Amino acid sequence: xxxxxxxxxxxxxxxxxxxxxxxxxxxxxxxxxxxxxxxxxxxxxxxxxxxxxxxxxxxxxxxxxxxxxxxxxxxxxxxxxxxxxxxxxxxxxxxxxxxxxxxxxxxxxxxxxxxxxxxxxxxxxxxxxxxxxxxxxxxxxxxxxxxxxxxxxxxxxxxxxxxxxxxxxxxxxxxxxxxxxxxxxxxxxxxxxxxxxxxxxxxxxxxxxxxxxxxxxxxxxxxxxxxxxxxxxxxxxxxxxxxxxxxxxxxxxxxxxxxxxxxxxxxxxxxxxxxxxxxxxxx
Numbered sequence: 292x293x294x295x296x297x298x299x300x301x302x303x304x305x306x307x308x309x310x311x312x313x314x315x316x317x318x319x320x321x322x323x324x325x326x327x328x329x330x331x332x333x334x335x336x337x338x339x340x341x342x343x344x345x346x347x348x349x350x351x352x353x354x355x356x357x358x359x360x361x362x363x364x365x366x367x368x369x370x371x372x373x374x375x376x377x378x379x380x381x382x383x384x385x386x387x388x389x390x391x392x393x394x395x396x397x398x399x400x401x402x403x404x405x406x407x408x409x410x411x412x413x414x415x416x417x418x419x420x421x422x423x424x425x426x427x428x429x430x431x432x433x434x435x436x437x438x439x440x441x442x443x444x445x446x447x448x449x450x451x452x453x454x455x456x457x458x459x460x461x462x463x464x465x466x467x468x469x470x471x472x473x474x475x476x477x478x479x480x481x482x483x484x485x486x487x488x489x490x491x492x493x494x495x496x497x498x499x500x501x502x503x504x505x506x507x508x509x510x511x512x513x514x515x516x517x518x519x520x521x522x523x524x525x526x527x528x529x530x531x532x533x534x535x536x537x538x539x540x541x542x543x544x545x546x547x548x549x550x551x552x553x554x555x556x557x558x559x560x561x562x563x564x565x566x567x568x569x570x571x572x573x574x
Contacts, residue, residue: 295538298341298371298490299531300362302378302477304520306344309528311335319365322568324358326365338535341371345477354454354476355404363484364409367571372547373428373491375534376481377527379520380449380473381457381502383466389519392443392530393472393496394433398423398479399450407483409572413565416487416553416573423482425491427542432493435533441526447472449496451479463504474502488572489547495530497523 299308311333318329331342343362346352366374382388400407410416429445436443450466452458454476458466466474478494485492499519503510554573558566566574 296339296341296370296372297535297538298343298366298374300374300376300481301342301344302376303346303350304379304517304524305377305527306348306350307331308333308335308340308342308531309525311340311342317369319368321361321364321368323360323364326361327352327357330365330369332369336532336535338538340535341366341369357477359480359484360406360409363481363488363490364572367488367490371490373425373538374481374485374493375428375432375531376478376492376494377531378475378478378494378496379499379516380475380496381500382498383450383463383471383474383502383504387444387472387498389498389500390442390523391498392436392441392523392527393447393449393498394429394436394443394445395449395473395494395496396422396424396426396429396446397448398482399448399469399471400479400483402451402453402480404453405480407480409484409487409569411565413556414554414561414569414573415556416550417555418487418550418553420483420486423479423486424493425544425546427544428491429493431537431541432495432530432534435537436495436530438533439526439529441530444472449473449475449478449494452476457510458502460503460510463502467504473498486546486549487553489549491544491546495527497527499523
């Protein structure tokens with residue numbers, strides 16, 4: 292039986308995995324440069340796990356400057372099959388207050404400064420994003436959160452803004468009219484790249500604030516986000532630990548074949564260097 296290999300990308304407040312038995316600390320070389328940080332590989336309750344803090348240790352990388360391509364490529368290169376992204380978000384609905392968890396199924400992309408594809412001139416491709424997360428993984432993640440005692444919501448839409456500023460009131464009210472559930476600055480880019488890389492991806496969103504739409508709450512501040520995030524991190528780690536015990540129960544999916552027929556460029560027109568660089572993705 293193939294050994295399970297889970298990847299965890301930690302967001303604001305989650306910079307290490309508690310009780311991880313560290314095996315190695317590696318700097319993975321990628322065609323896109325270095326990932327946000329060295330990847331910590333270890334065992335948690337007997338399961339192989341790779342941990343990467345997306346903002347770097349000490350939170351030194353702003354959302355727009357995260358090397359998303361290097362992060363996801365590195366996870367693929369070392370053999371990660373599933374990625375759980377732990378992220379701070381704003382709640383856009385009354386029933387999703389600070390302290391609640393959300394496992395979203397959909398994204399809206401409002402970013403504009405990022406490269407969110409591995410495809411490039413010389414190798415053109417198109418991958419379906421109808422279901423941007425692995426629904427099998429998301430369903431099991433939701434159950435793990437329930438088992439950990441979290442107030443958790445299954446499904447919904449995460450709107451991803453460029454940042455690093457939070458929303459204006461006008462933007463916040465507009466997004467609520469669109470029916471979004473949570474707002475963040477990172478996950479849609481990871482989801483798109485994971486889909487191209489054939490990696491199962493799911494988000495564990497930790498609600499830290501009400502953005503700035505709520506008339507009875509103060510507009511979001513960094514201090515408020517970090518205060519709630521620190522309270523949520525310990526429970527988020529319990530969720531990940533619970534998920535590990537359930538990995539064998541996740542229903543089969545087709546995420547690994549998402550890009551199987553995606554490339555439309557005539558192979559003879561693709562430079563050999565580009566073929567070699569992207570062979571683990573589209574070989």
